[in-house]
Amino acid sequence: MNKILFVLAVAALCTVLYFRHKHPNKIEPAVPRKGVQIEVRKGSEFEPTIQVYIDEKDRIPNRTGCQCGWSSLETIGRSEHITELYDITREQEGYIDCGSAARVLTDKGVKFVEQEQGNKDTAILEKYVRGKHYGAAVGLHGTHMITLVHYDPKKGIVKVIDNCGPNALVIREWTMEKFLDNWDGFTIVPLPQNGKPCLVFIVKVKPGDTVTVVSEISKR
Numbered sequence: 001m002n003k004i005l006f007v008l009a010v011a012a013l014c015t016v017l018y019f020r021h022k023h024p025n026k027i028e029p030a031v032p033r034k035g036v037q038i039e040v041r042k043g044s045e046f047e048p049t050i051q052v053y054i055d056e057k058d059r060i061p062n063r064t065g066c067q068c069g070w071s072s073l074e075t076i077g078r079s080e081h082i083t084e085l086y087d088i089t090r091e092q093e094g095y096i097d098c099g100s101a102a103r104v105l106t107d108k109g110v111k112f113v114e115q116e117q118g119n120k121d122t123a124i125l126e127k128y129v130r131g132k133h134y135g136a137a138v139g140l141h142g143t144h145m146i147t148l149v150h151y152d153p154k155k156g157i158v159k160v161i162d163n164c165g166p167n168a169l170v171i172r173e174w175t176m177e178k179f180l181d182n183w184d185g186f187t188i189v190p191l192p193q194n195g196k197p198c199l200v201f202i203v204k205v206k207p208g209d210t211v212t213v214v215s216e217i218s219k220r
Helices: 002-022 068-079 098-107 123-131 174-182
Strands: 037-042 045-050 112-115 135-139 144-152 156-162 173-174 183-190 200-204 211-216
Touching: 045 144, 068 098, 068 135, 068 144, 068 183, 098 112, 098 183, 112 123, 123 144, 123 183, 156 174, 173 174, 174 183
Parallel strands: none
Antiparallel strands: 037 211, 045 200, 112 183, 135 144, 135 183, 144 156, 156 173
16 A cells, blocks of 8 residues: 555656646746735736726626616626616616716715816826726716726726627727827716725736735625
């Protein structure tokens, strides 16, 4: 019995040594679960691939062609478990504006931050999308609204989810220049009531580095 165990141990060791010889720099990085914060040590690169994670099942289409703002709000609401926003697109099938958005959200008891059309101060995007990882419904040219899920002025990119058209419900990356040219300033940020949104990270691990789960971000 001992001889059999010894032979198996030697075989396993040989397999590991062979793999390391054939793939000396290959390390399979740990993949964090949604809703956990991770810590990377010894010089590994660590950054969020997207600041506001919205699962595909939570992305709501613009069924009528004129409820883009409500679709964006329900998308954010479902992702952040703001139950008052569930099925809002079935209740509101028409256009949205600052007045109607504020009235409906207030009536539903949803806390939110709003910026009017024409005011293109990006501080609201910096604070809530980039800083707090909250999704934002943003207006384009006064005729359409989409969901902003990533705002990175340093890299000069944003990521958005449209709710209609050929790229509906797909995360798309735009240049900052394109976004600012199209953005009309109108912004609505529903505020999560139960915990923080989840983050999704990409981690590039170098040989010898470790990835450690350190704490929960969301209890959902």
